[in-house]
Amino acid sequence: MAGRFDMTAKVVSIREVAPETFLLTLHAPEIAEYAVPGQFVMIRPRQEAGFDPLLRRPFSIHRVHAQQEHIEILFRVVGRGTRLLAKVCRGSVLCVLGPLGKGFEVRPAKIPVLVGGGLGVAPLLFLADRLKGGKGVIILGALTKGFLLRLDAFSLTGLDVLVATEDGSFGNKGLVTEVLNRLLGRLEAESRRQIIVFSCGPIPMLRAVAGLSKSYQVECQVSLEAYMACGIGLCMGCAIRAGRQGYLHVCKDGPVFPANLIDWDQI
Template sequence: MEAKEAVAKTCVKSRIINQSAITYDVFVMVVAAPEIAAIARPGQFVHIRLTDALEPLLRRPFSIADCDSSEGTLTLIYRVVGRGTALMSGLKSGHTLDCMGPLGNGFTLSGQRPLLVGGGMGLAPLLMLAKTFCSCSSTLLMGGRNAQELFWPNIYRDVCNNIYITSDDGSLGHRGFTVDLLPGLLQEKKFDVVYACGPHVMLKSVAEVAQKYHIPCQVSLEEYMACGVGACLSCTCAGTSGKRNKVCTDGPVFWTEEVVW
């Protein structure tokens, strides 16, 4: 297990280049943040505050879905879940955001034959990871509640060579959960590392299956983060070392053996 490096970060005023709706409550936003884009790695996130509003007071964390260091841009894919994201979804090109990042420790790019497993909005941070592995034959196993939520195949179509889809109600792909297909994929012994992001219950199941087949697995945890820099302790989780891990600074990406499930 590699030691985690100190994460460089900066705080900048980022101009929105464009924003569009993917579904009625999911949006994709591209912002200009060259200082952050120059050093961002897959699995890291940014902490954003709306510059023209006093409410919400606290910043909100957003996974970096994509990054173009040559253009100096970041892409965020997010769902409207409260007042902050609702206000953010109404912003237009030219508006600015107070953007701090890149934050957290990202994925360790240790595999040559990676399997990516994502559920719901957990597929957002896996996109940049998949693009980083473009020289490999990366495979994606994705899941969602229904076909309406599974707009992701269009986003990943030119990124991953193989895509397996599950939906809870069977309206798209295999009826069931992502973990239903995971044992069959790992039995083929084509993969040397698993990367996963999604709901906690999904990650716990993925960790158990990966351990059964002796395949290293990294997970990106989704926790509420108030400060994003390890000061408030609102995002801690139990670690196997006996200490509480700070998801915002020790993570959000962990090897599965670092986490108490």
């Protein structure tokens, strides 16, 4: 039975993989079984009883290990909730709701190009795992080499990995969008039609990825973030402007959207 599960999940491990950035592994059998790439979970970021913070926080499902019934979350400390989450101990339990939202729609006939900037790589490793054994390209970007996330894990998927760092300390110097532009620009129109872009990262980066995809007439799906209170379509806290569609809810209509559905001037 697919659906969403409100469960307690045991912390299998937590480790710092980059400055202020943690990889959290949870034993969450139902979520591991039914999640698809691009979906997210809402986690109550404390292990003890109490109501502070009251709201759960949304996190992309970074990876699933189906046999072990584990899910991984890659998160950065930005405020109170994530600071508490970084302090959870192995063996403790967390309240987790998921899997939530709509994930990436993979098109088996097309060649995937995954574009992730900074922490935007979080939902893309699960997708890359599912694409293993096929053709495809992953473009990873970060400010500097020290902030590059999960390069080893992405390389193990067998897809071609290209890297861009803004200071040139690793891979191409510059932005992921420059690498994407060169990649798409080299292809004939016919080959471009076989490409599909999946992207996650900061809004200015996604806006640029959506713009490039549009100008090269390439299908593009983006994973968006918004402030979320409920994560299940009840509070209206995550509404975004979406062209002729009016408003969309990131939690239930997304977080993955066709890029051409988004009003990029308003977001």
